[in-house]
Amino acid sequence: MSRIETTCVQGGYTPGNGEPRQVPIIQSTTFKYDTGEDMAKLFDLEASGYFYSRLQNPTCDNVAAKIAALEGGSAAMLLSSGQAASFFSVFNICSAGDHVVASSAIYGGTYNLFAVTMARMGIEFTFVSPEISLSELNSAFRPNTKAVFAETISNPSLVVLDIGKFAKAAHDHCVPLIVDNTFATPINCRPIEWGADIVTHSTTKYMDGHGATIGGAIVDSGRFDWTSAADKYQGLTSPDPSYHGVVYTERFGLEGAYITKATAQLMRDFGSVQSPHDAFLLNLGLESLHVRMQRHCENAQKIAEFLEADGRIEWVNYPGLKSSPYYELACREMPNGTCGVVSFGVKGGRSAAADFMKNLRRVAIETHVADARSCCLHPASTTHRQMTDEELLRAGVSPDLVRLSCGIENVDDLLEDIDQALNKI
Numbered sequence: 170m171s172r173i174e175t176t177c178v179q180g181g182y183t184p185g186n187g188e189p190r191q192v193p194i195i196q197s198t199t200f201k202y203d204t205g206e207d208m209a210k211l212f213d214l215e216a217s218g219y220f221y222s223r224l225q226n227p228t229c230d231n232v233a234a235k236i237a238a239l240e241g242g243s244a245a246m247l248l249s250s251g252q253a254a255s256f257f258s259v260f261n262i263c264s265a266g267d268h269v270v271a272s273s274a275i276y277g278g279t280y281n282l283f284a285v286t287m288a289r290m291g292i293e294f295t296f297v298s299p300e301i302s303l304s305e306l307n308s309a310f311r312p313n314t315k316a317v318f319a320e321t322i323s324n325p326s327l328v329v330l331d332i333g334k335f336a337k338a339a340h341d342h343c344v345p346l347i348v349d350n351t352f353a354t355p356i357n358c359r360p361i362e363w364g365a366d367i368v369t370h371s372t373t374k375y376m377d378g379h380g381a382t383i384g385g386a387i388v389d390s391g392r393f394d395w396t397s398a399a400d401k402y403q404g405l406t407s408p409d410p411s412y413h414g415v416v417y418t419e420r421f422g423l424e425g426a427y428i429t430k431a432t433a434q435l436m437r438d439f440g441s442v443q444s445p446h447d448a449f450l451l452n453l454g455l456e457s458l459h460v461r462m463q464r465h466c467e468n469a470q471k472i473a474e475f476l477e478a479d480g481r482i483e484w485v486n487y488p489g490l491k492s493s494p495y496y497e498l499a500c501r502e503m504p505n506g507t508c509g510v511v512s513f514g515v516k517g518g519r520s521a522a523a524d525f526m527k528n529l530r531r532v533a534i535e536t537h538v539a540d541a542r543s544c545c546l547h548p549a550s551t552t553h554r555q556m557t558d559e560e561l562l563r564a565g566v567s568p569d570l571v572r573l574s575c576g577i578e579n580v581d582d583l584l585e586d587i588d589q590a591l592n593k594i
């Protein structure tokens with residue numbers, strides 16, 4: 170096992186003698202076989218191999234293997250977006266009539282997916298505060314609860330999850346904990362080490378890190394024992410009629426069952442694939458993830474400290490500040506740093522926040538975070554605009570919140586820009 174920095178650079182793909190040094194882009198929809206019988210074995214999941222890139226593609230598999238290694242998981246898959254990853258991660262083990270406990274401090278798009286779209290599919294979500302006590306959390310479970318979902322560091326409210334607390338409650342009820350680790354990345358936190366069973370990513374953010382490709386990933390720890398609650402997870406533990414009666418846990422073991430089912434059924438049916446070319450670009454981002462995360466966190470720390478000491482600022486939220494209620498938890502779970510995103514309120518509220526953003530020169534206004542280039546956003550008027558004020562506050566997003574994603578530029582250039590923009594309000 171190599172160290173994580175080496176896995177960023179070299180993981181997932183080991184070329185043989187005379188083979189390409191860089192992961193090859195296999196830009197092919199299909200794969201050729203000598204006999205129909207050869208291909209039939211693939212269709213029945215009896216042999217492993219490639220036949221159609223909607224199901225699997227070698228480039229995507231190499232990059233997924235790198236992400237699995239980074240998270241310390243047993244298997245992983247790439248998807249077309251973080252939204253697809255969130256959807257697949259839950260829908261792979263839930264159907265109409267099931268229930269999920271989710272943290273209320275989650276990305277606005279995930280909240281909408283769960284509370285509106287998946288509710289229409291008959292899956293009910295109970296949203297709980299990430300601050301909830303263990304006993305209150307336990308009381309949110311029902312006999313039909315099939316999963317718990319939360320974010321390591323929530324976007325945009327920057328709440329740090331007590332992963333151990335959520336894992337304990339989930340495991341005491343024989344259900345897996347799914348954690349969206351987009352903001353921390355495996356460089357700063359590996360949720361599986363803290364008890365999470367499944368990890369999801371919007372690879373669009375730090376993993377790509379260059380604002381070049383939309384993508385998602387799901388990693389399975391391979392540790393959740395689906396057979397211990399076999400009647401709850403029949404999709405994994407009883408025969409799948411669409412694959413001649415294969416039982417995923419028997420054929421692929423605990424290490425492979427969840428990701429194989431998500432690929433064989435959900436990817437086959439929904440087709441939310443990442444293209445080989447996008448996977449190649451994602452892999453270029455992953456090669457420098459460890460170097461970039463360090464700089465993102467250093468810049469964010471300096472900017473958060475500058476803002477906190479500045480009289481023109483109402484409040485600052487960054488888990489790396491000693492004043493943060495999450496400082497100690499973050500030091501424990503993420504000793505190397507948290508993320509590059511800082512949120513704050515400018516004195517003067519909603520309109521001062523808008524003025525401040527207009528005056529920025531180097532920091533651009535974008536619906537994006539976690540990019541090499543610094544950018545900022547006012548969630549209440551953009552990403553979270555479908556939420557009522559009450560829902561906003563419950564998600565930890567105040568109407569005056571400015572979300573600043575600190576890039577990897579020279580921090581003095583960023584500080585100067587912020588300073589001049591504050592002066593012009």
Ligand SMILES: *Cc1c(COP(=O)(O)O)cnc(C)c1O
Pocket residue numbers: 250251252253255276278279320323324349351352370371372373374383384385
């Ligand atoms: C952006 C984001 C998503 C959604 O990802 P897309 O790639 O935009 O579909 C999910 N979770 C978190 C935490 C995010 O920041």
